[in-house]
Each structure stands twice: as structure tokens, then as C-alpha cells.
Amino acid sequence: MNNKKKRLRSFRCGPLALLVFAGTAGAQSQPNSNEAIAQAFAQAGGATPQVVAQPDGSTRIEWHGNATVDVYGNKINSAGGTTTSPLTSGTFGRSVFQSDLRGIGPGGDVSQFQLGMTFSNDRSVLSQTSHQINNLQLGRAGPNYQISVGDVMPNFSTLSSALGVRGLMASRQFGNTGVSGYTGVVAESWEALGEQIYRNQLVREVYGVKVDHAITPGLKVFATGQEGSDRSDSITAPGVIGTLQPARVRAGSGGLTYQDGPWQLSTEAAMSGYEQTGLPGRHGHAFVADGSWRGTTVTLRSGFHDIDTNFVSLSTAAQAGIKEGYVGGDWTAASWLSLGSDLRRTKLATLDFAGIPSTITRTDSGSARATVNLGPNWPGWTGNLQQAESRIFDALGQRARNEQSSAGVNYASPTWTSGFNYGLSKVRSAGAALSDSDTESYQLMLGRSFSNANANEPASWTLNLNTSGGMQRQHLLAGGDTVTTNYSVGISGQNTRYGSLNLIFTGGEITQLTGLPALRQRGVQLEALHPLSARAAVKVYSRDIQRNIGDPLSGATERVTGIQLSYTL
Amino acid sequence: MSPTIPTCSPGRLARFCLSRRLRFCLHRCLQCCALAWICLLPGAQAQGAAAPPAFELEQGARGALNTLIVAYAGNQPLLAETMLDEAMIGRQILVDQMRTSLNQQAQIQVSLRDVRSSIGDNVVAVTFSWEKRFLQIPAMTPMLRSGRAIFMWQRSAQGWRLVGISGDSPFAL
Numbered sequence: 001m002n003n004k005k006k007r008l009r010s011f012r013c014g015p016l017a018l019l020v021f022a023g024t025a026g027a028q029s030q031p032n033s034n035e036a037i038a039q040a041f042a043q044a045g046g047a048t049p050q051v052v053a054q055p056d057g058s059t060r061i062e063w064h065g066n067a068t069v070d071v072y073g074n075k076i077n078s079a080g081g082t083t084t085s086p087l088t089s090g091t092f093g094r095s096v097f098q099s100d101l102r103g104i105g106p107g108g109d110v111s112q113f114q115l116g117m118t119f120s121n122d123r124s125v126l127s128q129t130s131h132q133i134n135n136l137q138l139g140r141a142g143p144n145y146q147i148s149v150g151d152v153m154p155n156f157s158t159l160s161s162a163l164g165v166r167g168l169m170a171s172r173q174f175g176n177t178g179v180s181g182y183t184g185v186v187a188e189s190w191e192a193l194g195e196q197i198y199r200n201q202l203v204r205e206v207y208g209v210k211v212d213h214a215i216t217p218g219l220k221v222f223a224t225g226q227e228g229s230d231r232s233d234s235i236t237a238p239g240v241i242g243t244l245q246p247a248r249v250r251a252g253s254g255g256l257t258y259q260d261g262p263w264q265l266s267t268e269a270a271m272s273g274y275e276q277t278g279l280p281g282r283h284g285h286a287f288v289a290d291g292s293w294r295g296t297t298v299t300l301r302s303g304f305h306d307i308d309t310n311f312v313s314l315s316t317a318a319q320a321g322i323k324e325g326y327v328g329g330d331w332t333a334a335s336w337l338s339l340g341s342d343l344r345r346t347k348l349a350t351l352d353f354a355g356i357p358s359t360i361t362r363t364d365s366g367s368a369r370a371t372v373n374l375g376p377n378w379p380g381w382t383g384n385l386q387q388a389e390s391r392i393f394d395a396l397g398q399r400a401r402n403e404q405s406s407a408g409v410n411y412a413s414p415t416w417t418s419g420f421n422y423g424l425s426k427v428r429s430a431g432a433a434l435s436d437s438d439t440e441s442y443q444l445m446l447g448r449s450f451s452n453a454n455a456n457e458p459a460s461w462t463l464n465l466n467t468s469g470g471m472q473r474q475h476l477l478a479g480g481d482t483v484t485t486n487y488s489v490g491i492s493g494q495n496t497r498y499g500s501l502n503l504i505f506t507g508g509e510i511t512q513l514t515g516l517p518a519l520r521q522r523g524v525q526l527e528a529l530h531p532l533s534a535r536a537a538v539k540v541y542s543r544d545i546q547r548n549i550g551d552p553l554s555g556a557t558e559r560v561t562g563i564q565l566s567y568t569l
Numbered sequence: 570m571s572p573t574i575p576t577c578s579p580g581r582l583a584r585f586c587l588s589r590r591l592r593f594c595l596h597r598c599l600q601c602c603a604l605a606w607i608c609l610l611p612g613a614q615a616q617g618a619a620a621p622p623a624f625e626l627e628q629g630a631r632g633a634l635n636t637l638i639v640a641y642a643g644n645q646p647l648l649a650e651t652m653l654d655e656a657m658i659g660r661q662i663l664v665d666q667m668r669t670s671l672n673q674q675a676q677i678q679v680s681l682r683d684v685r686s687s688i689g690d691n692v693v694a695v696t697f698s699w700e701k702r703f704l705q706i707p708a709m710t711p712m713l714r715s716g717r718a719i720f721m722w723q724r725s726a727q728g729w730r731l732v733g734i735s736g737d738s739p740f741a742l
Contacts, residue, residue: 064624065624080711082713083702083711083712083713084702084711085702086678086680086700086702098624098627100623100624112623114623114624114688116627116686123682124680124682125682126682126683127682127683127698128683132683132685133685134627134684134685134686135623135627135685135686135687135688137623137688151685151686151687151688152687152689153687153688153689153692153693153694154689155689155690155692158658162692162694162721162733163687163694163719163735164686164687164694164696164719165687188696188717189683189685189696288658290656301655301656303655303656305658307658315733316694316719316721316733316734316735317657317658317721317732317733318658318733319658319659319662319733319734322658322659322662324658324659324660324661326655328655342655344660344661346659346661346662348659348662363661363662363665365661365664365665367650386647388647388650388664390661390664390665390668392665400669402665402668402669404646404647404668406647423647425668425671425672427668427669427672429669432673434707435672435673435706437672439672441644472644474672474706476706476707480707482675482706482707484675510675510676510704510709512709513707513708513709514707514708514709519676519704519709547676548676548704553710553711554704554709554710554711
């Protein structure tokens with residue numbers, strides 16, 4: 001306990017805390033408020049911060065964070081250059097820093113400062129710069145308000161605003177009514193926004209507001225309004241300047257959510273306006289409704305989405321031109337049998353644009369699945385069956401069909417694991433008949449675990465041996481087969497004192513239709529981790545992968561050796 | 570040479586007042602004031618304001634993204650489909666993209682770079698650049714595709730589910 005207390009950081013003592021969280025920690029202790037907030041963390045599914053009441057009445061919490069530093073050398077030999085390997089030869093470094101600092105004041109307010117950064121000179125990690133801000137957020141939340149600055153994520157609803165914004169977001173609860181708003185910009189990164197690197201996309205200024213009102217504890221109605229407008233001269237990448245015309249988006253929506261016992265329903269209707277320089281403006285509409293009923297043994301769900309091709313909003317989830325409906329359900333038919341099925345009809349329309357008429361593609365699809373638990377007479381054994389099929393009718397009247405079937409049986413016990421899976425895939429397409437094929441696949445795995453665990457003490461060491469092998473045969477209806485085989489053998493051990501060791505051998509080959517020699521793969525990976533202290537560890541790793549050995553076009557050899565130091569705050 | 574001293578003429582002042590930059594500044598100040606005003610008004614009802622640690626959310630979403638990519642590249646489309654939310658708009662379009670590309674591409678490798686996150690309440694938008702390398706069937710020609718995408722992940726009782734994709738899809742042909 002003493003050691004744990006030493007690791008804690010007091011918000012009142014740290015200079016950063018003084019800067020960021022001034023005024024959050026008071027002299028009066030309110031353990032009940034703190035416990036309530038901690039319970040809220042737990043209910044939300046997050047790790048609960050450790051709140052420790054001090055003799056003087058103040059509160060301290062943990063500071064989560066970690067830092068890793070990697071130094072590694074690459075030796076790459078790639079026949080196709082960057083086409084066959086993302087890596088380049090050389091010695092590189094990479095460090096990642098993540099911090100999550102939170103304080104809970106006596107009044108129940110939560111202050112937070114989150115920062116994640118990556119530094120690297122390896123262009124396969126950071127393509128344009130030697131450092132980047134992964135995420136940055138500073139905020140404060142109380143019993144009835146929340147305000148955040150930095151990387152914020154307004155998630156008003158499916159059709160309105162659901163996007164990452166660099167800016168400010170705030171929400172406030174007034175009785176049964178809540179008000180949320182945000183303002184900021186959508187940019188590729190902080191570095192692009194600060195013009196440290198070229199901008200390839202227009203910077204979009206956005207803002208939005210949402211008002212929701214709870215009519216009953218389970219029924220809530222809401223309305224949203226948002227707007228986004230591109231900065232006309234914000235692209236700085238030389239080859240991209242002038243290729244994108246600025247646009248302006250306006251959208252408004254209204255909807256309701258209902259949740260009561262087993263019932264759940266959400267529905268929303270929206271309208272939008274879109275203006276782009278040099279093009280006529282367009283207006284779109286959208287409607288979505290999704291519902292579910294969750295009983296003891298049965299879950300049913302259904303939904304309908306209709307998004308106009310002209311609809312544009314600030315939501316990542318709203319895909320224009322989609323009209324679809326679906327029904328599905330899961331049923332625990334018996335203690336040993338679970339069944340599930342989904343049916344869906346989708347229509348995808350393209351935008352009537354620049355004289356090119358709209359085209360429509362229709363898809364009917366369905367899936368069924370069953371999981372069998374063989375019960376106490378066969379402990380550890382499970383089986384599963386799955387079938388999925390879709391039929392596609394494209395704009396030219398051509399048909400396509402995708403079928404996927406799989407069956408498997410698995411066994412798991414404290415010392416043995418095993419599994420066998422069979423899959424069959426059939427793909428037919430009138431528009432790409434040369435690719436029509438039937439593909440069979442088999443996968444087998446076996447694992448064995450050893451340890452010194454007994455009824456009185458947990459294991460101080462474990463040893464795991466795993467092997468797997470697979471074969472896939474693709475029969476092209478136009479003629480010819482390709483066969484892909486693969487195998488892996490893995491050994492891993494862990495000791496509470498010395499750390500862990502993982503060693504994996506892989507291999508396989510792909511036969512070619514052209515009669516050329518098979519493309520062979522081979523690889524070995526080694527990773528050894530040793531704890532230096534309760535918070536620090538060192539890891540040594542090495543990887544030697546050879547793909548398509550000897551092939552003049554696709555051959556590649558990647559040898560990576562490195563060391564990593566990690567430290568947890 | 571003496572430095573040029575800007576003069577304040579009525580015309581210059583009018584141009585400044587009508588300039589886009591000033592209007593933008595005023596607009597943005599107004600928005601910030603409105604948001605601050607919302608937060609400063611007296612609230613009426615206590616509500617759980619604490620959110621899950623962003624640290625955990627970001628790691629969860631990135632882990633789900635890696636799992637989805639590995640399942641796809643490992644030719645396990647049925648496993649990848651289980652990570653797509655049933656209510657995802659255009660779900661079947663994405664599923665058929667996966668199945669069609671897996672039928673025509675072998676030895677798929679998808680590498681991610683410049684990964685960033687925006688974190689909300691149980692929602693994380695992961696932005697990244699991707700490169701996809703594969704052998705084109707039947708001639709086994711090495712190919713490279715690249716793009717930039719935003720995947721929006723939502724944490725539910727069933728785990729992390731993909732609820733939206735924006736930008737270039739790495740699962741397309």
C-alpha cells in the first residue's frame with residue numbers, strides 16, 4: 001500500500017496540475033461525491049481511477065501514462081521496391097508517449113488532460129514528419145456540464161454530426177433538457193493545421209448544436225443543426241493546389257431515442273444543403289430508424305435507412321445513396337444451442353453528376369449461424385456453422401453472387417487447445433467472369449500448455465506450444481487452380497521473475513497458374529521481454545521474413561532487429 | 570530607408586471591417602462565447618459527467634482496427650463481418666467489397682501509418698493513411714494501393730464495433 005501511495009501523483013503538488021487543474025482540489029473532503037464519480041467511471045466500462053482519501057481531507061488520484069522508446073535496424077531487400085515492402089533499410093528510432101491525467105475535485109468535478117505523441121524518423125511510421133500529436137484533449141466535466149478543448153469528437157447522431165474536430169465542445173444539462181455544441185476545424189492533423197507539413201485537403205471550419213429533451217426517462221427527442229465551410233486557400237501541397245473546390249455544407253435533423261426494458265428504438269430525419277464553387281447547389285434528405293428487442297433468450301433487431309444521393313452532412317456514418325432495410329435475430333434455443341440470422345436488402349445509387357446519370361446497384365443478402373456447446377458430457381467442445389450469401393444486380397443488369405460457408409469444431413481445456421475449420425467460398429460475377437472461382441480452405445491448430453500452478457498457488461512459470469497449418473485451394477472457373485499452404489510453430493514461455501519469451505516459425509507457399517515455380521514464404525520471429533522494475537521493462541525483438549523467395553518481381557526479404565524500453569507511469 | 574507606417578484611412582478601415590478574416594474571427598468568438606455561456610448557466614439536474622479514460626478508449630479502438638485488418642488480410646471475412654455494427658449504413662456494400670477483393674487478391678498486407686484519434690464518449694474516430702500490398706490473381710502481379718481513411722468505432726456490450734467509414738476503403742479492389 002505504501003508503495004502504491006508513493007506512485008500516486010497529487011494534483012495539488014504537481015506544477016502541471018497547478019497549471020491545468022487550478023481550483024479543482026479543495027480542502028474539504030467529500031468521499032461520497034468521489035465515490036459517485038468513480039462508480040460512474042466503472043459503469044461506463046472504464047478503468048476506475050484509484051481515489052484515496054487523505055487525512056487532510058483532500059483527494060488524490062492516479063496518473064495513467066506510458067512511454068516506449070524503440071531503436072531498430074532494418075535490412076530490406078525488395079525486388080519490387082516499395083511495391084513489395086513498406087520498409088526501408090537503415091537504423092530508426094520510434095518513441096510513443098501517452099498520458100491521461102485526471103483529477104476529481106471535492107465538488108465532484110473531473111478535470112482531465114490527455115496527450116499522446118509519436119516521434120520517429122521511420123517513414124513507414126510517420127510519413128511526413130518526425131513527430132505527431134496522436135491526440136490532445138483538455139477538459140473539465142461536472143455533475144451537469146462538460147467542456148473539452150483539443151481533439152474532440154461530437155457524436156450527435158447518425159445523420160448529423162459524428163466526426164473528429166480540432167476545437168471546442170461543450171454540453172450542459174438543464175433539468176430534462178440538454179444542450180451541446182462544438183466549434184472548430186476539420187484538418188488532416190495538428191501538424192497540417194500548423195503548416196508544419198503540406199496540406200492535401202481543404203481545412204473545413206465546422207460548428208454545430210444539439211438540443212435534446214427527455215419527455216420520459218426512456219423517451220428523448222432531439223434536434224440538431226450544423227454547418228461546415230471549406231477555407232478556399234487552405235491546400236498547400238504543390239501538386240494538389242487548385243484540384244479541390246471549396247464547399248459549404250448545412251444540415252439539420254430531428255429525431256428520438258427510446259429505451260425501456262427490452263425495447264430500444266432510434267429514429268432520425270434530416271435535410272441538407274450543399275454548395276460547391278462552380279457547381280449548382282443541391283439539397284438532400286435522409287431518414288434512418290433502428291430498433292431492437294432483447295428478451296431472455298431472443299434478441300430481435302430491424303432497421304431502415306434511406307440516404308438521398310444529394311445528402312451531405314458532418315457525419316462519418318452517413319453514406320449517401322444508400323437505401324436499405326434489415327431484419328435479424330439471435331436465439332438461445334437451448335443451453336447447448338445458439339442460432340442467429342440476418343436478412344438485408346440494399347440499394348446503392350450514385351450521384352447524377354456532370355452529365356453522368358445515376359446508376360443503381362441492388363443487393364439481397366442473408367446469413368445464418370449456429371453455435372453448439374456440446375455440454376457437460378463433452379466439456380470444452382464447441383462447434384459452429386455459418387452461411388452467408390449475397391446476390392448483386394448492378395446497373396447494367398449483370399448479376400453477381402457471393403457465398404461463404406464455414407464449419408468448425410474447437411476444444412479448449414486448461415492444458416490443451418485444438419480446432420479444425422473448413423470453409424467454402426463461391427464468387428460469381430457476370431461483369432468479371434475471369435475471376436469466378438470456388439475456394440475451399442482447411443485450417444487446423446493444436447496447442448499445449450504447461451505450468452507449475454496448483455490448487456494453492458498461481459503459476460510462477462508457464463510454457464505454451466502452438467502449431468497450426470492451413471491449406472486453401474482456389475479453383476478458377478476459367479481454368480486453373482492456385483493452392484496456398486501455410487504453417488506456424490510457436491513457443492512461448494513466461495516467468496514472473498525473468499519475463500517472457502516468444503519464438504514463432506512460419507512458412508508456406510502459393511502455387512502459380514502460369515506454371516512458374518511456387519512462391520515460397522519463410523519467417524522467424526523472436527521476442528524477449530524482461531521486467532527491470534515494477535514499471536519498466538526492456539524488450540528485444542528480431543524478425544526475419546522472406547516472401548516469394550527468389551521471385552524477380554515479388555520477392556522480398558525483411559530483417560528487423562530492435563530493442564524497446566517501456567515505462568509505465 | 571524609413572519604414573512604411575500604415576495609416577488608418579476610412580477606406581482601409583472599411584475594407585478591414587468587411588474582410589473575411591475579421592468576420593471569421595467575430596464568428597468564432599461568438600461561437601466560443603455561446604458555448605461558454607451554456608456551461609456557465611446554472612444547471613438543474615445532476616448527471617454522471619465522468620467519461621471512461623480516453624487512454625483505454627483509444628487503445629481499444631486501435632486494437633479493434635488491427636483485429637479487423639488482420640482478419641481481412643488473413644482471408645477471414647466472416648470474422649471481419651462480426652466487427653461491423655448491424656445498424657451500420659452500407660454494411661453489405663462493405664462486406665461485398667471484402668469478399669470480392671479477397672477473391673482477386675492474394676497475400677494481402679495492409680500497413681497503417683500516421684495513426685491519430687479523436688475520442689468521445691464510447692466513440693473513437695481513428696484517422697490513418699494505409700498502404701495495401703497484394704498479388705493480383707491470376708498472374709500474381711505485385712500491386713500497391715494507398716489511401717487515407719477515417720474509421721469510426723463505437724464501444725457496445727458486444728465490444729468494439731465499426732459504425733462508419735469515411736475516405737478511401739482499404740477493403741476495396
